[in-house]
Amino acid sequence: MAPMEDAVKFARSLLAVTAVMVAAGAYWSLSKPITVATVSPKRGDAAEVVYATGTVEPRTWAKVAALVRERVIERCDCEGQRVQQGHVLARLDSAQAEAALAELKARQKLATAEHDRLAVLVERNVMSLQALDRARSEMGQASALIAGQSARLENYVLRAPMAGTVLRRDGEVGEIAEPGTVLFWIGEAKPLRVVAEVNEEDIPQVKPGHRVLIRADAFPGRTLEGTVDSITPKGDPIAKTYRVYLALPNDTPLLIGMTVELNIIVRMAQSALLLPVGAVQGNAVFVVEGDRARRHELVIGIRGTGDVEILSGLPEAARVIAPYPEKLGDGARVAPQGR
Known part of the structure; x- marks a missing residue:
């Protein structure tokens, strides 16, 4: 019977060693830092825009x-x-x-x-x-x-x-x-204007004199400019839009009948602290502190198409995880790329 008992003891010892190794492996796996990419806030101009489409036509x-x-x-x-x-x-x-x-x-x-x-x-x-x-x-x-x-x-x-x-x-x-x-x-070829339809929820922000950035398929990669000239007092209750007229400079290359995309700049912040929109979810970001990821709530200003203005809650030297890590827990170990 002695050989049988020795075999049982050996098997139990092997199981114990295996369990320890699995536990150690699991601990090592769970405690392994997650590699993340980071960005730092930058200074620049932030613009809040209202998007619309329009058509070029003569003023007269x-x-x-x-x-x-x-x-x-x-x-x-x-x-x-x-x-x-x-x-x-x-x-x-x-x-x-x-x-x-x-x-x-x-x-x-x-x-x-x-x-x-x-x-x-x-x-x-x-x-x-x-x-x-x-x-x-x-x-x-x-x-x-x-x-x-x-x-x-x-x-x-x-x-x-x-x-x-x-x-x-x-x-x-x-x-x-x-x-x-x-x-x-019948009309005059110059001056030209753009007639645009702006959604009723956006129209309170639009005022005469606002600068407008214009893009047309006929001029790819080129941004043209115009100015909000006037706004029709009565909106369309069916389409829920208001008609906005934009003045164009005399040297505009746009032609009568062209369709254009418009970004009406309704607010501008110069030398603002900016983060890419992909790094922010709601008002929250993840910041690398040491070897840990910490979730921070920020005060957000202008939300642009590419950047978000940070009013407070984030130092300029911060390293922000980007894109925003959906499945990362607060306090998780991380290893920023490049370290």
Whole structure:
């Protein structure tokens, strides 16, 4: 039996040694410092911005649209050219309207002849005054109808509502122009402005005179500038936006009709203490103190797209873990990279 007891003792000793080794390994693993990357606060300018999109348009311009549904029979070749107020831009087929006017004039002629005939008979006491009054009324109605139809004929001629450049021309001869369809844009090529829609929750921050940074796909990597010129007093309750007009410098490379992205600078802090946005979660950061990570609550100012302004709670020499470690516990052992 002695050999069997020795084997049991040996097995128990081996298990004990194994348990100690596992415990030691677990302790070493748990106490092993976690490698982290750190950043230091820097000084710079922080900007609070309101984002919006907009469209470039002339400051002075007008649309010319068809008022009746009819075929285009004539159109000026004037795109890009200057025209004077009243210049004929296009004509629509007015044959039916002119035929209706001719019919009204014929009716007026008959009504006038009937009136004159009755007037002679009234003078001879052959016809009553009532018949003459009816004839006079019919003659007046015919005149009114002729005036109305003559005015409607003007709708078949599209004229420039102002002096300016024909910025764009749509529609071809032979096409049917629908009522409300814009066929011409007339205006001045300069100065230009941007019309933007700003969300109603942001509009209280936007004021005339605010500087605006502008980006357009047509000019990649280039930031242009403008200024908030005015804000429409009434917002759109459906879209929940307010219209904002931005003034552009005369030398802007932007062209009419371009869509742009806008960053309206509503507040600026110079020489502020900044951290990357990725290092901050809410108002908290993790700071390396010795070989431990300590969680700190900060007072945050401007939250930009790239940096966050730190008002208090963080010394300039601090080493902040970035990006923010989601699963790191307060007081965990860490080893900053580069040490």
